Amino acid sequence: KQEVTQIPAALSVPEGENLVLNCSFTDSAIYNLQWFRQDPGKGLTSLLLIQSSQREQTSGRLNASLDKSSGRSTLYIAASQPGDSATYLCAFLNRDDKIIFGKGTRLHILP
Amino acid sequence: GAGVSQSPSNKVTEKGKDVELRCDPISGHTALYWYRQSLGQGLEFLIYFQGNSAPDKSGLPSDRFSAERTGGSVSTLTIQRTQQEDSAVYLCASSLEAFRTLNTGELFFGEGSRLTVL
Numbered sequence: 001k002q003e004v005t006q007i008p009a010a011l012s013v014p015e016g017e018n019l020v021l022n023c024s025f026t027d028s029a030i031y032n033l034q035w036f037r038q039d040p041g042k043g044l045t046s047l048l049l050i051q052s053s054q055r056e057q058t059s060g061r062l063n064a065s066l067d068k069s070s071g072r073s074t075l076y077i078a079a080s081q082p083g084d085s086a087t088y089l090c091a092f093l094n095r096d097d098k099i100i101f102g103k104g105t106r107l108h109i110l111p
Numbered sequence: 112g113a114g115v116s117q118s119p120s121n122k123v124t125e126k127g128k129d130v131e132l133r134c135d136p137i138s139g140h141t142a143l144y145w146y147r148q149s150l151g152q153g154l155e156f157l158i159y160f161q162g163n164s165a166p167d168k169s170g171l172p173s174d175r176f177s178a179e180r181t182g183g184s185v186s187t188l189t190i191q192r193t194q195q196e197d198s199a200v201y202l203c204a205s206s207l208e209a210f211r212t213l214n215t216g217e218l219f220f221g222e223g224s225r226l227t228v229l
Contacts, residue, residue: 043220103153
């Protein structure tokens with residue numbers, strides 16, 4: 001069974017710190033990997049999409065990397081802000097056109 | 112529309128009743144996904160449409176669940192004889208194309224329909 005593991009499950013850091021969220025997956029034959037943000041009671045918002053041929057993507061203070069060989073992706077958030085508080089999910093697209101999600105990391109940025 | 116639209120946003124029903132959840136994808140998006148998110152759990156894949164056809168129905172939890180899509184646009188997820196364990200947020204997402212054809216596949220989600228079965 002293909003799985004996505006996100007560590008840690010929850011994280012609290014003071015405002016201004018740089019932080020890294022981790023995502024590992026069991027299937028190296030992925031087509032892409034996507035990071036999402038989910039605010040309480042809301043749907044998911046796409047943050048970054050990394051194609052299988054790419055190693056990283058950047059958007060503002062966010063940087064996501066992909067290492068297919070080791071089955072890992074990281075989301076780096078620079079200079080964290082209270083507005084970054086949310087649950088962050090990673091998901092990969094497999095060869096069967098199925099998108100497999102992790103359970104997410106609940107991030108809380110302390111003002 | 113500008114984004115993926117889902118209705119109703121909240122639905123409370125009694126055990127045994129049927130419910131219908133609707134998803135209106137982004138205009139022009141041919142791929143449409145249904146997921147279920149239970150409290151404290153990850154997203155559970157239910158079904159995926161490419162156009163009006165559903166190549167993968169493997170995630171539907173039981174035969175009480177069905178989904179259809181007409182005109183390559185709006186999709187309806189129907190749950191018959193609802194049970195308490197069906198309580199969850201049902202999320203719909205759409206994408207421009209079937210992922211493997213373009214290898215892009217950025218997914219856009221609606222706000223979800225929260226279902227509570229009493």
